Structure formats: C-alpha cells, structure tokens
Amino acid sequence: FLANASHSRKKIVPAFYVFGDSTVDAGNNNNLNTLAKANVFPYGIDFNNCSTGRFTNGKTFADIIAIRLGLPLPPLYLDVSESERHHVATGINYASGSCGILNSTRAGECLSLDKQIEYFTSTVANDLPRIIHSKRKLRLYLSKSIYLISIGSNDYMLNYFNPNGTNNNLNPEEYANYLLEQLTLRIKRIYDLGARKFVISRIGQIGCTPISVIRTLFSKNCNEYVNQMVKLYSDKLPGKLQELQTQLSHSLFINVDNCSFSQKIRNSPEQFGFKNIFDPCVQRGKPCVNRNEYYFYDFAHPAEAANKIFANECFSGIQLCFPHNIEKLIHAH
Numbered sequence: 001f002l003a004n005a006s007h008s009r010k011k012i013v014p015a016f017y018v019f020g021d022s023t024v025d026a027g028n029n030n031n032l033n034t035l036a037k038a039n040v041f042p043y044g045i046d047f048n049n050c051s052t053g054r055f056t057n058g059k060t061f062a063d064i065i066a067i068r069l070g071l072p073l074p075p076l077y078l079d080v081s082e083s084e085r086h087h088v089a090t091g092i093n094y095a096s097g098s099c100g101i102l103n104s105t106r107a108g109e110c111l112s113l114d115k116q117i118e119y120f121t122s123t124v125a126n127d128l129p130r131i132i133h134s135k136r137k138l139r140l141y142l143s144k145s146i147y148l149i150s151i152g153s154n155d156y157m158l159n160y161f162n163p164n165g166t167n168n169n170l171n172p173e174e175y176a177n178y179l180l181e182q183l184t185l186r187i188k189r190i191y192d193l194g195a196r197k198f199v200i201s202r203i204g205q206i207g208c209t210p211i212s213v214i215r216t217l218f219s220k221n222c223n224e225y226v227n228q229m230v231k232l233y234s235d236k237l238p239g240k241l242q243e244l245q246t247q248l249s250h251s252l253f254i255n256v257d258n259c260s261f262s263q264k265i266r267n268s269p270e271q272f273g274f275k276n277i278f279d280p281c282v283q284r285g286k287p288c289v290n291r292n293e294y295y296f297y298d299f300a301h302p303a304e305a306a307n308k309i310f311a312n313e314c315f316s317g318i319q320l321c322f323p324h325n326i327e328k329l330i331h332a333h
Contacts, residue, residue, distance in 0.1 A: 011070040013330055014141045015091035016062075018074050019116045019190075020150035022097030022301060023201070024062040027053025029097045031078040034108030036098035042287040046304055055097060056297045057287060058304030062093065062148055064311035065199075065326065069146065077119050078111075085123070086130035091145065094119050100155035101183050104166040107158055113151060117189050124193045142194030143250070146326065149187070150201040150256075155179055156230055157206060157300075176232035180240050187244060197252050197329050199314070199321070200241060202234035204258040208266065210280045211299040220278040222266075227259075234259050238322065252332055254321045258310065261320045265295065265309070272309055 018024050022036065030039045030053045037053060038044075044051035046058035053076075054060050063073050074093040096111035103112045111119070124142065132138040159165040160175055167175055187198065206212060207226030214221050234257075241253040269277045274295050281287055281294035281303055288294055297303040302310070314321040324332075 011090070013069050013071070013144055013146050015089060015145040016066050016069055016071050016074055017091050017120065017145060017147045017195070018062045018093040018095050018150075019113060019120070019148065020062075020095040020201070021099050021152075021154055022055040022095075023153070024060050024093070024148065024150045025053065025055065025095040025097040026060060026063065026073065026076055026093050028076050028078045028093065028095060028111055029053060031076075032096070032109040032111070034098060034106075034110060036107050036110065038097070042282055042285065043298075045287055046291065055301040056304055056307060057281070057291050059307060061150065061307045061311045061314075062095070064308055065146075065148065065315060066091070068311065068315045068326070069330075077116075077123075086127040089128070089131050089141075092120075092123060095150070098154055098158060099151070100153075100159060101151055101179050101186070102155055102159060102166065105155045105159040107154075113183075113186050117186055120190065121193060139194055143196040145195070146197050146199060146329070147190060147195045148199045148201075149183075149190075152179065152183070152201070152203040152233065153206050153230075153300075156203065156226070160229070161226070172229050172232055176236060179233055180236055184240060184244060188248070191248050191251055196250050197332075198241075199254045199256060199326060199329070200237065201256040202237050202259055203230045205262055206230055206300075208262065208278075209300045210278060210296050213278050231259065252329060254314075254324065254326065254329055256310075256314055256321050258320070261310065261313065264319070265306075269295070273305065 029037050038055040039051050039053045066073050071090045074091040077092050077094045094116035098107040099110040099112055205227045207223035212223045212226050214223050238255045241255055245251050245253050265272050266277055275293040277295040280296050280298050281291050282298050292305045294303050295306050315326045
C-alpha cells in the first residue's frame with residue numbers, strides 16, 4: 001500500500017538506488033543469519049503497524065526521499081526473486097544493517113558494501129537490459145537516477161571501538177583516511193557502472209545516540225570522545241567528494257552534513273517538535289505514545305519524525321545537504 005501511495009506523485013527521476021546500513025535498510029537483514037534485525041514489534045508500529053525490517057517506527061530517510069522523487073519505495077534486493085528482478089525499473093534497496101564500508105565490519109551476516117555493489121552490478125548487467133533494450137537509453141537512465149549511500153557508523157561502533165576490531169593499530173586520523181580511501185574505491189565502482197548523481201551521508205554524531213550518551217543522576221551529555229573520532233572522517237568527506245567530482249566526468253555529489261544539522265536540533269529541540277533528544281522512545285520493549293516528540297526510536301536509530309525532518313531538508317532545504325539539495329541535483333546536468 002505505501003509503495004503504491006508514494007507512486008501516485010509524478011516520477012521525477014527514473015530510479016532511486018539505496019546502499020548502506022541500518023539507517024536505510026528496509027528489511028534485507030530479515031533474510032540473513034544475524035541478530036541485527038528489526039522485523040519484530042515495536043518496529044514498524046507507524047508503518048501500517050507492520051514490522052518490515054526498518055530500524056524505526058515508520059519510514060526511513062531513504063523511504064521519504066523515494067516518495068519525494070515520486071517513486072515507489074525501493075524494493076529489497078533479497079526480497080525480489082531472480083525471475084522478477086528484471087521487472088524492477090524504479091530502483092532497489094541493497095542496504096544491510098550492521099554493515100560498514102569495510103568487509104570486516106559486521107555483527108553476524110550482512111551484505112557488505114562490496115556485496116551490495118556486486119548485486120547492483122548484476123542489476124545493471126543482467127536485469128535492466130531486459131527492460132531497457134538500447135544501450136544508449138540504459139546509459140541515460142543510469143545517469144539520471146539518484147544513488148544514496150548512507151554508511152560508516154558501524155565501522156566505528158562495531159569495528160574501530162571494538163577491541164577485536166580490525167585496523168585498531170591505526171591512529172584516529174589514519175583510520176579516517178583509510179575509511180575514506182575505501183569508500184572512494186567503492187563509489188568509483190558504482191560510477192563505472194553508470195551512476196552519476198550521488199547523495200553521500202557523513203557519519204552522524206554517534207556519541208549522542210542513547211547507547212553512547214553519558215548519563216549521571218543530574219545530566220545527559222553526548223560522548224564527545226566518540227564524536228571527535230567520527231568528526232575526523234566526516235570533516236574530510238566533502239573534500240574527498242570534490243576531488244572525485246573533478247576526476248569522474250559528469251559526476252555530481254551531494255554530502256549530507258548530519259553532524260551539524262543534528263547539533264542544530266539538539267541546540268533547540270522544541271523548534272523541531274522534539275521534547276526528548278537523548279532517550280529511546282522504546283523502553284523495555286514498549287514504544288512511547290508520543291513518538292513524534294522523540295528524536296530516537298531505539299538505542300541508536302532515529303524515529304520517523306527525525307527521518308522526515310532530515311529527508312525533507314535534504315530534498316529541498318539549504319541547511320543539511322551541500323553544495324546543494326536533491327531538487328537541484330535532479331535538474332543538474
């Protein structure tokens with residue numbers, strides 16, 4: 001129903017392809033052997049009261065962008081049978097909770113970013129040519145579509161900060177540089193397959209998630225040590241994307257500055273409709289009643305109310321996505 005409802009708007013780009021982690025996973029992990037799943041109550045309570053595998057109460061950032069693009073919600077790659085895949089021409093969601101930029105980042109099974117790109121390669125090489133028969137038309141279709149990559153938090157939370165993680169021998173700056181180098185290689189692979197218009201998320205302030213917040217009897221504060229580590233990566237990302245745009249002809253990049261924007265929300269939550277920015281809405285397995293007043297839904301993931309603010313701001317605003325919003329990206333050549 002939701003997918004069809006979103007499609008009632010006029011489609012303004014051919015397709016929307018989603019790569020990433022639990023911030024945009026809509027249920028791929030339901031098909032994998034992992035504890036990182038959100039296919040149980042109270043997830044999805046505001047998504048037709050259906051726990052689809054989204055790590056929130058309603059729609060994700062990617063869902064809302066798809067709706068604004070006039071497209072159906074991108075189906076999950078692992079949910080579409082091989083015989084049906086060539087019928088899907090409006091985009092696919094390859095994202096997988098607990099995954100990261102690095103193949104070693106995971107909690108149980110997940111679709112690594114490499115695996116997601118491997119599946120996208122199959123989409124471009126095997127599935128799309130069965131619907132779009134002309135090579136020129138396929139190139140045009142791919143160049144006008146939008147590609148969202150929302151990933152990186154787990155490379156810190158499940159990897160770098162984990163005593164058993166890989167690359168712990170690198171200092172924070174070296175690790176940030178290494179992650180960016182690895183991300184760059186993967187973006188180039190997506191570009192080589194025909195993608196031109198990218199929306200790339202920085203890593204948010206994970207030191208401010210309910211699981212990381214420092215709590216005392218009298219106060220709740222973000223873990224600034226964690227935030228500063230991640231900031232090294234996020235501050236360097238825009239420069240990397242500018243470099244890429246220079247190297248890769250006709251490529252266009254938007255970066256989502258969720259660090260600065262989430263700080264704006266924390267500085268004046270009421271202005272954005274929030275009464276609670278540090279606690280999860282879900283307590284002891286039960287969701288709060290006033291879900292629109294909570295920034296976080298669970299221990300680490302935003303509630304739909306926050307996702308809506310971020311998606312709408314990135315789509316048509318001026319405070320979150322740089323050097324311009326998605327609306328401008330659509331019309332750029």
